[in-house]
Amino acid sequence: MLVLAALTESDYRFNALRRRVDGVSERMLAQTLQTLERDGLIVRTVLETIPPKVEYSLTPLGREVGSRLTDLIELIEGSMPAVLEARAEHDAR
Template sequence: MDVSESLIAKLAKADVNAPMCPSRGVLEHVTSRWGVLVLAALLAGTHRFSELRRTVGGVSEKMLAQTLQTLERDGFVHRHAHPVIPPRVDYSLTPLGEEAARQVWGLARWTEEKVPQVLEAREQYDAART
């Protein structure tokens, strides 16, 4: 059994509840605050870095760069550097990234819809604690 077969055999038993399961890291990357928003922005199509920064309000350049690099490493984002001056880099979703983006975007939309209920629950909780 070579290394890739061994890895595949281990991952066939992936369990997000297991402390050392690699799926936990993947879950963290796609559900992080910036990960969700970057994936959602790229659902609309290819973006340049500056376009993504404008779309994902509040993200710093450093956090956007780290998030894009992480998502690229995980196979969710494709980075295309054009050989031109000035440099131009485009970001887009891979097929795997599109699948992940659709999943987390559904959750993001659901949270938008439920904000009034959450705010009401918080008020009730806070009132009961005082």
């Protein structure tokens, strides 16, 4: 989900995306990108440069899913004060 959320901001090359998604290993990022591409959420574009470079971007489906994911993230972040209050009340029992 973090990779998809990052790609809602911009297209990224592999290493830039790895820096953007804090704590992800190179192997896990590669597997995640392959899965997202297979699922039709991202497209992998090989840029005609020397040396060749690869860029990842969202497909129309990926943009739709990413938009809803961003909405969910904002809802969760906005709800944190209520969550923390509920935790404090629960823990005080």
